[in-house]
Amino acid sequence: MDRSTGLVWLRNDLRISDNPALAAACKESDAVIALYIHETDKGIRAPGGAARWWLHHSLTVLAKDLAELGISLMVESGKAGDVLADVIKNQSVGNVHWNRRYAPAEVAIDKEIKENLRKDELSVTSHPGNVLIEPWMIETGQGKPYSVFSPFWKTLRDKHIEQPLxxxxxxxxAIKAGNVDREYKAPKWSKKFDGVWATGEKAAHDALDHFLDQNLEDYPEGRNFPARDVTSRLSPHLRFGEISPRQVWHTALARTQSHHELRAPTDKFLSxxxxxxxxxxxxxxxxxxxxAxxxxxxxxxxxxxxxxxxxxxxKGMTGIPIVDAGMRELWQTGYMHNRVRMLVASLLSKNLLIDWREGERWFWDCLVDSDxxxxxxxxxxxxxxxxDAAPYFRIFNPATQGERFDADGKYVREWVPEIKAMPDKWIHNPxxxxxxxxxxAGVxxxxxYPRAIVDLxxxxxxxxxxxxxL
Structure with a gap:
């Protein structure tokens, strides 16, 4: 039996370039199969509804990209070990590759699968995952994990970040791309994202190039203002691995070689x-x-x-405009500006004293970048x-934050049109x-429009x- 076929198990690495597992499989074998599994294993956190929308479209693009290389993409559902065993048997696979992942349940499942496959005398290799540097390769002077970002960043920036493959x-x-549709589909409400986002590897690199060309210089200050379109919006592309953090890192640094004035904003972006x-x-x-x-x-x-x-x-009906604007942006686009994410999270967990896990679950279902x-x-x-949390006494005031970072109310007026006629002075505190x-103002x-549900x-x-x- 010919066992020379290579298998690449794809997870959060839906790209062709700088994909260590795919590169190794193509180097080792003359025939390669790519596999994506909608995993049902206990402990694996299933993607939320918005992420399932992105995943479907990303897999569709990836199937075409792989087909150009002569590689077919299989999409299956079930327990990962069982699916892998079936594919290996039916496709006469001799070697298996994947890029590592880091959640506790994922690590345990991957370890068990690797041990079981090696018992069957298969060659199984895991590769560096979708991070700049793997978690165990960076530690404090005492040999412990970091718990504070600043020294973590100081150590990381001095590390050698591997060049992208x-x-x-x-x-x-080239072969015909297979159908990636399975029963694991996105909810009907996510169809509104059609036309809002472009998915896939090319779209990810286009987004990076646009950011570096148009917005990087204004990034350190402009990123705090939700009405300014100066953030990279790379988070969903990174979440699904359509672009690797190594590619982002080195592409950004390369710009500073010829544009020295961009060194400070690049440093902020990379942090x-x-x-x-x-x-x-x-x-x-x-x-x-x-x-926990x-x-x-x-x-x-x-x-x-x-x-x-x-x-x-x-639903974005708290009566606190910048919070409502953020929650509506989230529902309509699957995304929210980062400063506004902090404000809506602070209102829920601090002002309303509602368990942060409730908010985390809502974000998990609604964000296309729910990482x-x-x-x-x-x-x-x-x-x-x-x-490395904000001090307990730091509680964002969304009204004053709105006045500071959305002074003319442009962001609020876009997402909360029922109060758009309010004057700037009162747009954040109707x-x-x-x-x-x-x-x-007709309010x-x-x-x-609701009265504020809580006294700040x-x-x-x-x-x-x-x-x-406590």
Missing amino acids: QKPRKLGD ELAWRDFSYHQLFHRPDISS PMQPKYSRMEWRTDAKALHAWE MANNPASWQWVAGSGL SGAPKDVLKA ELGTT KESRERALEAQKN
Whole structure:
């Protein structure tokens, strides 16, 4: 029996170039099969609805890209070990490759599968995953994992980041791309993302090039203003591995060689990319961070149960304009500006004292970039339970934040049109506006737009008291 066929098990690495597992398989074998599994294993966190929309479109593009190399993409559903065993048997596979992943349950499953396949005398190789540097390759002077970002970043920036790999060789004539549709489909509500996003490897590199050409110079300051379109919007492409962090890192650095004035903004941009690695560092070294507080004392936190307030928050009907704008942007586009993410998370976990896990779950379902590490790590950072969290007394005031970073109300007016006629002075605080101002703007609180569901000053004091009690 011919056992020379190579198998690449794809997970969060849906690209051709700088794909270590794919490159190794193509080098080792004359015939290669690519496999994506919608995993049903216990402990594997299934993608949310918005991410399933992205995944379907990304796999469709990837199938065509692989077909150009003479590689077919198989898409299956089931327990990973069972699916792999069937494919290996039916396709006469002799060697298996995959890029590593870092969540505790994923690591355990991959380890078990590797051991079982090697018992069957198969060659199984795992490769560096979708990070700048693997979590165990960076540690403090005491040989421990980092818990604070600043020294982590200082160490990371001095590490050697591997150069990206080139696109692998063509293994044969182009073939027809297979159908990636399976029963694991996106919900109907995600169809609204059609036309909002371009998916796939080329789209990812186009987004990076556009950012570096048009927005990098303004990035350090402009990234704080949600109405300014100066962020890279690479997060969903990175989440699905349509572009690797190594490619982003080296492409950005290459620009500074000929544009020295871009060194400072590039450094800021790369530090934000490093936050992603820091999240994976936390994911790998700790229990499941999507459910377990990284600071144990937060397991004693007395969260409030308020279904009505939670629903208002989810639907962007809190009566606090910049929060409502962010939540509506999320629902309509599968994305939210990063500063606004902090504000909506702070309102839920601090002012409303609703468990951060409720918000994390909503983001997980609604974000196209709902990342296994970034999503829970960011929520814990805002809630105060993260390792390098904001101090407990730092509670964002969304009204004053709106006045500072959306002074003319452009962002709010785009997503909360029912108050667009409010003057700039009151656009971020309609609940505090005089009656004649509301009337002139055609706003009737409680009817055309909600009254604020929480008093920001009183709820801040309540949150401070609750956290002091820990």
